[in-house]
Amino acid sequence: MFLAWNEMRRNKIKFGLIIGVLIMISYLLFLLSGLANGLMNMNREAIDIWKADAIVLNKDANQTVAQSSVNTDDINGKFDKSEGLKQTAVIATDGKLKENATVFGIDAKGFLMPKLEDGKLFKKNNEVVADHTLKTKGFKIGDELSLSNSDEKLKIVGFSESSKFNASPVLFTNDETISKLNPMFKGDKINALVVKDKNWKDAQLNKDLEVIEIEDFVTKLPGYQAQNLTLTFMIVFLFAISAMVIGIFLYIITLQKRNLFGVLKAQGLTNGFLAKSVMSQTIIIALIGTLIGFGLTVLTGAFLPEAVPIKFDYLTMSIYGIVLILVAILGSLFSVLSIRKVEPLKVIG
Template sequence: MFLAWNEIKRNKLKFSLIIGVLIMISYLLFLLSGLASGLMNMNREAIDKWDADAIVLNKDANQTVEQSIFNKSKVENTYKQQTTLKQTGVIVSNGKQEENALLFGVKSDTFLLPKIIEGQKVSAENEVVADKTLKDKGFKIGDKLTLSQSDEKLKIVGFSESAKYNASPVLFSNDKTIQNINPSLAEDKTNTVVVKDKNWKQKSLDNDLEAIEIEKFIENLPGYQAQNLTLNFMITFLFIISATVIAIFLYVITLQKTNLFGVLKAQGFTNGYLAKVVLSQTFIIALIGTIIGLALTILTGFFLPDAVPIKFSFVTLAIYGIVLIMVSLIGSLFSILTIRKVDPLKAIS
């Protein structure tokens, strides 16, 4: 480690270039991980707050809530804890701005309704509780909302915790309100039944219904898997780029020091010792690059607007940082193989 650090200090410019590239790679990697977490959260935030075990849908609905409609009596008292959920897409306007949102028809005492942070629960027809996302976009308590697809007008009476569903803000109303807007959701109908019951798989349902595990339901949300696969592919590719960059830089530096390694070997330094020097240098520059990249990422997070769907998990950042250092060490193996092939007699001749 001493020899490795001394060489880095004596060749600041050369090693600074490698560290600079690693900073950019780690910075982009950490930002992408935050973006991936943020986009995942946008899709599943409301569902995670349910803390449910399963969801019952019509088999012909392709696991999509809005396309699933069935009679509530088919699932009545089937599970230990269950509640109906009616859903319809709406475009709402408060006269100043327009927003795409989802309208949920739920009971006021249901576990589907997140914590109210301002105002009150729905107590009358055409009242809604909006999630915090709409508050951040300028909507406020008392706003009268017009709908593009209905003559009904809704009134915001409260705001809940942020509870986006499939990247859309949510308005929570009662069954009567959603029935007025979407007549197909009559009093005896529902889109789905959300279940809290660890033994849900043991319950029997009508042949035209199916119960789906919540995590599987989330994975089948429109665009969810494609989005995650794309971002994860980019993150994986960045790891590969990091290993490649380290390998190329260190390989070039090793070739430039072939004579030096030959002299060291002639003086009795073993291949194992020289390999440790290269690994130590790689660890130091990878650690410095990763820490600076992480610091820049956290600093950037303070200045990003709320509209950017980014969410940092320090556990994920730490794991990615460790993996980045490990792949950098793997990239240095090519240089170690080159050192092993150095012939002291040829190098000093």
């Protein structure tokens, strides 16, 4: 460690360049991690609030709530705890602002309703609680919303915690209001039944219905898997690139020091000692680069606007940081192997 650190102090520019590259790689890696987490969160925020075990949908709906239709008579009493969900899509405007939104018809005091952040719960028809996303976009309590596909007007009476569904902000209202917006909800029709029951698999349902575990339902949301896989592959490629970059840099530096290694070997220093020196340098470089990259990412997150779908999971970021250091060490193995091939008599001449 002493030899490795002193060499880095004497060659600040050379090792500073390697650290700089690692800072940029780790910075991009952590930002991608936050972006991936944020995009996944946009799709599933409202679902996570339910803390549900399963959801009942029509088998022909391809696991899509909006395309599902369920008769309440077919599911009443089948589960310990459950709530019906009605969903429809709208384009809402207050006269100045316009936003695509999803309307949920739910029980205001049920488990499908997120925590209230501001205002009050809906009590009358045509009152809605909007999720926090709409508040950040300029909508206010008291706004009357006109809809593109209905003559009904909706009044915002409160804002809930952020609870987007499939990347769309949600308006929460009662069954009567959503029935006005979508005629299919007349009578005992709902889109889905959200279930809180650990024994949901034991329920005997109509052959036209299916019960889906909530995590399976989330992964089938439109675009969810595609976004997740794309960003995951980008992160994997970044790990591979970082290993190559560190490996190439250290290999070139090792080649430049062949004469030095030859002299050190002639003085009795072993391959193991020199290999430990290179590995120590790699650990120091990777640790400094990763920590600075981590710090820059957290600093950047503090200044990003709320419109940017980014959410940092510090546990995941810590794991990525550790993996990045291990990958850098792996990349330095080429240098370690080249040290073993240095012959003092040939190098010194």
